[in-house]
Amino acid sequence: MITVLIVEDSRVVSEYLYYILSKDPQIQVIGNVSNGKKAIEFLKDHKPDVISMDIDMPIMDGLEATQIIMSTTPVPILIVTASRNANEVATTMEALAAGALGVIEKPVGVGHPNEKKLSDELLMMIKLMAEVKVVSRKPKAQPGVKPRVSAVQPEPGMKPRVKTRESKRIPWQDHGLLNVVAIGVSSGGPQVLHQVFSKLSNSFPLPILVVQHITEGFLSGLVNWLGKTTSIPIHVAVEGDHLMAGHIYFAPDNYQMGISKKGTITLEDRSDKKGLCPSVAHLFESVTREFGKSAMGIILTGMGSDGAKELKLMRDAGGLTIAQDKESSLIYGMPGVAAQLDAASYILSATEISQLLFEIETTNNKQQTTNNK
Secondary structure, three states, rough: OOEEEOOOOHHHHHHHHHHHHHHHOOEEEEEEEEOOHHHHHHHOOOOOOOOEEEOOOOOEEEEEEHHHHHOOOOOOOEEEEEEOOHHHHHHHHHHHOOOEEEEEOOOOOOOOOOOHHHHHHHHHHHHHHHHHOOOOOOOOOOOOOOOOOOOOOOOOOOOOOOOOOOOOOOOHHHHEEEEEEEEEOOOOOOHHHHHHHHOOOOOOOEEEEEEOOOOOOOOOHHHHHHHHOOOOOOOOOOOOOOOOOOOOOEEEOOEEEEOOOOOOEEEEEOOOOOOOOOOHHHHHHHHHHHHHHHHHEEEEOOOOOOOHHHHHHHHHHHOEEEEEHHHHHHHHOOHHHHHHHHOOOOOOOOOOOOOHHHHHHHHHHHHHHHHHO
16 A cells, blocks of 8 residues: 655645545555645655645645755655746746656546546556665755855866776777766656766867657756756757757757767657657657767656666677666666676766766866867
8 A cells, every 4th residue: 555645735636636546456645734744744654655746836846845855855746836937837847856756747627628637647656766766965045046166176187086987087088989878767856967067168079869768748947957957058959959069968858869970969859649749769869869879868756667788788799888887877677687688898886977978078178278278
């Protein structure tokens, strides 16, 4: 039996969520409170398996509640929200960065065309979240505040300290020419992407392509939020975009993103077909086909196995492949499968992946400076 706490200020919505969850014999709602403060008080005496958390609530909103819960009594939190206005989406992204596992759209009322779809998605996410083991997280910086880069920087010419299967530094310069970075990520994405991109700027010498599994309608909010917390330009990809070094491109909702032989972005509309869309598998396949050994593939935290087999194909083609390690992954699904398949050349923490990309940028800048003398 999966126990759930509903945190929702609307009585109508709260009762509807209770109705949906209670119909499933595997789920038991053990609490129903109207704001974040009451949720924290509830947790003093009860430990639900999952919390369904609204964002916009009186007294204490979902962001503050998530930050406190994840730093004191961590419980898997699923953000369930109806609003997609810019302010609330930004707050939702902060909640995900604070440790919430995912975000979904609130189910609509009885009789709505999307009633069953959204209800089924809620039940599925609750069951998936119940299996995740969460850990305490330190409170994050205030929303909109740009993170400070550590004053401790690597000495000129030094390689990053990384943990590999051989306990050696990554000899990425010996790998050969790199032309593109492709990243696949799912649950836990906002937090880890912020960490991975935090040190980069528009002088990064490669284009970066990203497939992030996120509920439809929230991608632009994620892109805007990341754009405020890092200095590298970030976009939702457009058909025909020419890849530019020092730019990050996210696959849009309901489109498979790939690369053409001319080095432009291709988008395939798959909104009427089954399967993951956008998918990491499609991106990795395309990048491997067009770039081969000059591609770098990175698979980060997330449920399932999307992209793991295709990362192995990239490695077999001579590409440089990396999977996030278990210790730093919120959910060790996608990177875990990649590790099992021996698809990753290196298994690294999120911090080490960030450091590696930063070293690629700084090394390139030093080479340019030398060439200009």
